[in-house]
Amino acid sequence: MNILLTGFEKFGKEKMNPSWDAIKDLDGAVINNVRIFCRQLPVSFKRAPTIVKELLRSIRPRFYIAFGLAGGRNTVTVERVAINIMDSTKPDNDNYTPKDETIFEDGPAAYFATVPIKDIIKVLRGKRIPAIISNSAGTYVCNTVFYSGLYYANKLGLETKVGFIHLPYDTAQVLDKDKPSLPLSLIKNGIVELINFLIEMKNR
Amino acid sequence: MNILLTGFEKFGKEKMNPSWDAIKDLDGAVINNVRIFCRQLPVSFKRAPTIVKELLRSIRPRFYIAFGLAGGRNTVTVERVAINIMDSTKPDNDNYTPKDETIFEDGPAAYFATVPIKDIIKVLRGKRIPAIISNSAGTYVCNTVFYSGLYYANKLGLETKVGFIHLPYDTAQVLDKDKPSLPLSLIKNGIVELINFLIEMKNR
Amino acid sequence: MNILLTGFEKFGKEKMNPSWDAIKDLDGAVINNVRIFCRQLPVSFKRAPTIVKELLRSIRPRFYIAFGLAGGRNTVTVERVAINIMDSTKPDNDNYTPKDETIFEDGPAAYFATVPIKDIIKVLRGKRIPAIISNSAGTYVCNTVFYSGLYYANKLGLETKVGFIHLPYDTAQVLDKDKPSLPLSLIKNGIVELINFLIEMKNR
């Protein structure tokens, strides 16, 4: 059994992206015979979906949890729903700025996460990480990746359960700013616990 | 040489007050011949100032740093100024609700903190703790304690340097809430470093 | 041709609901041969959808714009998407608190608004009303009404275009609170202009 985690490359003026730093050290880990794959995605509306597709096809993970940064949010937020739209005012890293574009013409308006979001919330809180449900992953690349994961898991006939977790700023990113944050070390603890939970869930 | 730290008792519906939990373990510590005194203050407009006076008189600290909770703030905030007013809409723990009352009739409108607030900011950030200056400690018991520390240090002819630091929620307080927070462990690291800084500063 | 507008009854401790006060005076108005119907909906997960169904069936409006209060938001927000879920921690006015319930078993995960949301934004801004797109109408009764409007318009084979607009607090609701708001008079101007726009759009 495999588990796939993805994070994003750097974006804008930020020197790091906690969504990648939070997971990168787990790549290649084997826990209870489960192999963890961690991959970095580009902040690109056009390239990210294809990469997600290839990752799902080659790794065929039992679970795919994508991580993204939601700078300005207070807590970890577990996304409930991905919507079939790309809409932005700021360009992505390929300098592309979609306006109300459908991600996949043959996809539904939305997919709900197929991982148990409220259980994930409980797991994170159990590790003393503030975590709540979010009802919108936005209309930027994060949502596109989340939607793509659900779309391709379905399209490819995989049993992969797909979720998306938004992280707040890492404290080290905002030392001199009036912004909410949580330390990466805390987030990392939570992700390890989350993996343990997913493995256990599968075994039940 | 002595250093005095104070935090507050529990308040409202909260089960703990991070301003006390952050410092309590340091009580009695001796670092480089400097003795640390940690005391818990009541959330009481009338009783807290007298206790501050007695603590200053008996301990005669070189530095007095008071801590309080500012639930809802994103970061640690180091207060710049204490003002001579008590004004509240919510009662204190003695069920007292002052309306535009002067704290000390013979006191000035305000005192500035006598510790170097921007150096403290740097020390905290050096330990990866987001920290900024605040220009208002409010008009509740926190400000009253801050003002009282400065007033009595002056009144009693002490050399005590006085500061006030507001802490955000501890993450453990807001696990299921959409509120900014920082973990107590991180805050504690910062306070130890702050004490080291104060001791070193004195020695220069 | 008919246009249907709905707002909500009072909820919680509030003495009014701006989503109803903003539209109620328009009920019965006839503008360019278009008749405006304004109806108040209960804050009820179970009763509201059925009322929406009956209104659509009897009025057969060309446009149905539902209004709701989003206390705490800074501006008018035009909702992009309705999702097939009811999930709440606070009870509705019937004392019902759904947990992750589907609104309609045979409905899709989501519907996008069928009115042109970005044109509506422009119309509102043209009347000097701050307005932005929202990607989540929440999982409370507002979203349920929005989803129900889209579901039944489809189910009943109507040509009705459906939208949902969240209003911020009316200034009169928050005179002594630190909350964002806009005055009802401004909102009302915007709604009249919105109706004019819808009528004109239909005629093109």
Next chain:
Amino acid sequence: MNILLTGFEKFGKEKMNPSWDAIKDLDGAVINNVRIFCRQLPVSFKRAPTIVKELLRSIRPRFYIAFGLAGGRNTVTVERVAINIMDSTKPDNDNYTPKDETIFEDGPAAYFATVPIKDIIKVLRGKRIPAIISNSAGTYVCNTVFYSGLYYANKLGLETKVGFIHLPYDTAQVLDKDKPSLPLSLIKNGIVELINFLIEMKNR
């Protein structure tokens, strides 16, 4: 009897400053034999205090209410206290960026407003304008003007009562932004009522 109102010139990228637009039409008005003087101040740490001094000396107003913009605040805020410090990270319109400078070497740490701030709050709310007390006017030019007004009123031996009111964004400034605001027309009504109140107060 004279009343002096001041607002600020444009600042940064903004095309207008509501603190000036809110008052400019009142200049020269005579209400119940009271003459209203409205003046625009530069966003300049160095020039503004001198202009305030000259205005107070020449106009000798019974009341001086300064207005400023506090973009991002939800409501009108009536300032309680001015502090003797200039501290900024962004330059003023003269490209000057003070760091922890005292405004007047011979001034106290702070002055409290000498107008009745809670009565002003009531007057504004009576005109359906959300208004609350603020305990910090910041450390930028607004605070400098507020402090200068109180300092010079005292220095020059005037009976002038001095206050400072921060306005939120005008709605027209933030039509496409997720920012709180209030329309200028509403603010203007409040200021007229405030003048009436001040005149009446003086007559008692």
